[in-house]
Structures are given as C-alpha cells and as structure tokens.
Amino acid sequence: MKSDTIVAISTPRGVGGIAVARLSGDEALAIALRHLSVKTLASHHAVYCRFDELDDVVATYFPKGYTGEPTVEISCHGSLYVQQALLQTLVDDGARLAEAGEFTRRAFLNGRLDLSQAEAVADLIDSVTPAQHRLAVSQLRGGYAQKLKELRQQLLDFTSLLELELDFSQEDVEFADRSQLRKILSTLHFQISTLIASFSLGNAIKRGVPVAIVGKPNAGKSSLLNALLGDDRAIVSDLPGTTRDTIEETLTLDGITFRFIDTAGLRHSDDQVETLGVERSRKAVAQADIVLYLHDATTPWTEPDIDLADKTFFVVHTKADIPTAVERVGELFISTKTGYGLDALKQKIIDTFRSRMGKENDIMLTNARHYEALGRVKQALDAVAQGLDGGIPADLVAVDLRDALYHLGTITGEVTSEEMLGNVFGRFCIGK
Ligand SMILES: Nc1nc2c(ncn2[C@@H]2O[C@H](COP(=O)(O)OP(=O)(O)OP(=O)(O)O)[C@@H](O)[C@H]2O)c(=O)[nH]1
Ligand SMILES: [Mg+2]
Structure with missing residues (x-):
C-alpha cells in the first residue's frame, strides 16, 4: 500500500535565516520535482535550485530518510511568507500536512526506531541540561530496551514451549525445562528491579531534582x-x-x-x-x-x-x-x-x-510510561514465580507469562495500540 505523503516545516516556528520543509512518503520526490528547477535529485546530495518562482532553495533527497520512506528536505529562506507559501504549494499538489510526531511515528512503524527510541527523540529535543542530554542519547542508542527485547524473546520462546505442553497434557510430558525458566525469570526480575529503582533518579534528572x-x-x-x-x-x-x-x-x-x-x-x-x-x-x-x-x-x-x-x-x-x-x-x-x-x-x-548518581549504573529509566509497564511486568513475574513454587498448573502459569510478555512488549513497541501510539507521538511537535 502506498503511504500518503506528509509535509511540515521541521525547524522552529517563526522567522529564521533558513527554514526546512520535510516531505516524506512515496510521492515525495515526484511532488518536489514538479516545483524544483532540476530534472532529478541524486540521493544524499544537496542541490541548489529554485522552488517555482518563490525562492532559491537547497533540496536533498533521501530514498530512505529518517522516516524510512522517500524523503525530500527543502531548505528555504526563513520568512514566514516563504514557509507558508511553500507548504501551501506542496499541499495543493498532493501532500498532506503532518500531524504532531508523525515523522517519528512513521520511523517507528517502518522499524527504524523502537518505541522507546522514538520517545528518546522527544526527550533529546526537549533536553536543556547536559545530564538530560546524556540520558536521552543513551536511550536513543538502544540502551536498556535492547536488553529487554532479548529477555522478552527468551521468555516468549519459553512460553511457547509451555503452551506446547498443554497440548499434550494427557501424556504428562515436560518440554519446558523449569530450571531454565527460573533462570530467565530471575535475570529478568533483577534487570527490571534495577530499572524500576533507577526511575526516581532518572526522572529527577529529566524533570529536575x-x-x-x-x-x-x-x-x-x-x-x-x-x-x-x-x-x-x-x-x-x-x-x-x-x-x-x-x-x-x-x-x-x-x-x-x-x-x-x-x-x-x-x-x-x-x-x-x-x-x-x-x-x-x-x-x-x-x-x-x-x-x-x-x-x-x-x-x-x-x-x-x-x-x-x-x-x-x-x-x-x-x-x-x-x-x-x-x-x-x-x-x-x-x-x-x-x-x-x-x-x-x-x-x-x-x-x-x-x-x-555515581552509585547507580548507567541504565536509567526516565520514562513514566515504561516505569508503569515495568511495574506490571514485575507483578506478573512474581505471580509466575509463585505459581512455579506452588505447583500451579502450567496453563495458569502461562497466563501470567503472557501478561508479563504483553507489558514488556509495550515498552519497545512489539505490542501497540492506536491509543498508546497517540499518547506517545502526541507529545511531539509538528515537524518531528
Ligand atoms: N538578618 C537576617 N535575617 C534573615 C535572614 N534570612 C531571613 N531573615 C529574616 O527572617 C524573617 C523570616 O524570613 P522568611 O524567609 O520569610 O522565613 P520563612 O522561613 O520563609 O518563614 P515562613 O514563611 O513564615 O515559614 C524575615 O524578616 C527575613 O528578613 C538572614 O540570613 N539574615
Ligand atoms: Mg516563607
């Protein structure tokens, strides 16, 4: 399916030396070329040209830009009139004005970023102090989300085995090695507890101590x-x-x-x-x-x-x-x-x-949404551990495992809902 092509001014509102319009989607290049005084744009090359009769601009084409889609960035002079007229022209020619955070949302949907990284982009944009900047960058580079993803995968594999057992419940077999499960559970529990404990500090850095x-x-x-x-x-x-x-x-x-x-x-x-x-x-x-x-x-x-x-x-x-x-x-x-x-x-x-700060390690949780999700994961894991100790039937243990998997998945975005994405990307401003 073709994505519609979105456009927004990605530089701050107001008058500046230059402003950058970002155009992203399958038609981005075609739409841009109908207004630029060049026949084509080579990938990753900045080209000085004219945009209709409006302005002299620099255009750059990325076949797979920040969003993971064809993207054209047009730098024009930063007058409000030029910005407005340029946007209007592109919209009249088939592009649609981007919603808040829509570029980053597309980057997420196209697998360029996981959800926690997309959220880190918002934090990076918002960061004012060096400490805030450092936290956002470490989250953006993958940080703990990658670890959680690996653990989630292990847990997922395990749950599948456990569920397979259920299909053979008459025959009294055990595919899933319980001691292996305990090992995964305790690693996960440790990591999650550490992250949860780091939240008050991480949040303090983000919002102020x-x-x-x-x-x-x-x-x-x-x-x-x-x-x-x-x-x-x-x-x-x-x-x-x-x-x-x-x-x-x-x-x-x-x-x-x-x-x-x-x-x-x-x-x-x-x-x-x-x-x-x-x-x-x-x-x-x-x-x-x-x-x-x-x-x-x-x-x-x-x-x-x-x-x-x-x-x-x-x-x-x-x-x-x-x-x-x-x-x-x-x-x-x-x-x-x-x-x-x-x-x-x-x-x-x-x-x-x-x-x-020195006492804590580098991983630091700053995101309230992740904090809440991790709290739920921990609850579910506790229930799994209790279930194993108490010899609870495998199907009930599997329910708690699924619960833990679900909440883990919401952090990195393996599990999403429209509402959740709306909350996450609504925090961004237009053009990001
Ligand atoms: N000489 C001197 N007076 C001070 C100093 N700090 C505060 N004061 C005086 O102490 C009085 C109380 O100061 P505040 O800052 O209002 O005290 P507070 O603790 O906020 O008081 P409440 O709001 O009533 O709880 C004022 O008359 C201040 O001028 C100081 O360092 N030196
Ligand atoms: Mg006072």
Missing part, C-alpha cells in the same frame, strides 16, 4: 529560595507563617536541574489555611530527593518534626550575619543577607546528587 526547603516559621526558607534564584520570588516577612503554600522554582546548578520547593513553616496552628499549608510541606518532604532543614541559628536547636525516612537531608543554620547566631562546627551556616555560605550550600547539594 526535587529539593524541599523546610523548617519552622521564620527560619528563613523563603529568603533562601529567593537568594538561590537571585530573585524576589517568594514573600518574605518577619511574621511567622508568611508562606502558606508551596512555591516551586527550578534552577540549574553545574548542569543539573534542581527544583527548589519553598514550604510553609512547620508548626501547629488553629488557622485552617496554615494547617493545609503545613500538610503540603510534609508532602513536599515525602516527594523530595533532598531535604534542607533550615534552623534559625539565633534560636535554640530542636529536632525536626518530620519523617525523613530514605531522604538525603541536611541541616542548614541560618541568619549567620546576626551576632547572636550560633555556628556549629562542620555544619552549614548561611546568611541570605550577606550571601555567606550560599556557595558552600550549593556545592553540597551538587555533590550530594552527584555521589548518588
């Missing part, structure tokens, strides 16, 4: 947020209980994006709104990777009244510029008035995160 700033009212939390941002973002006042809601801002330090979350001061209050705010502070702590507990160093020290299980947390003593502030040796001591100690604090945050 959440750092909660908590402490008693008036400890100087909002002042610290403002000082870090170099901006009067949050209201600061000497009234305890100024901040009622959480305030979140991102800041990139040393190539890592952090999300700093200023919170309402922790105390018991009869004020309903403030109590709600304090609940949010606790939630922010629960969701944070790093917790800064601020203590006003002009007041006596008391233990933090928050649950810090599994958190990287450190105490920051504030208001160092006030003479009555007490410094504690070896602990962070800052003043947002003078800027004292802020660099040390930033460095500590960066080092803390880096040391965590």
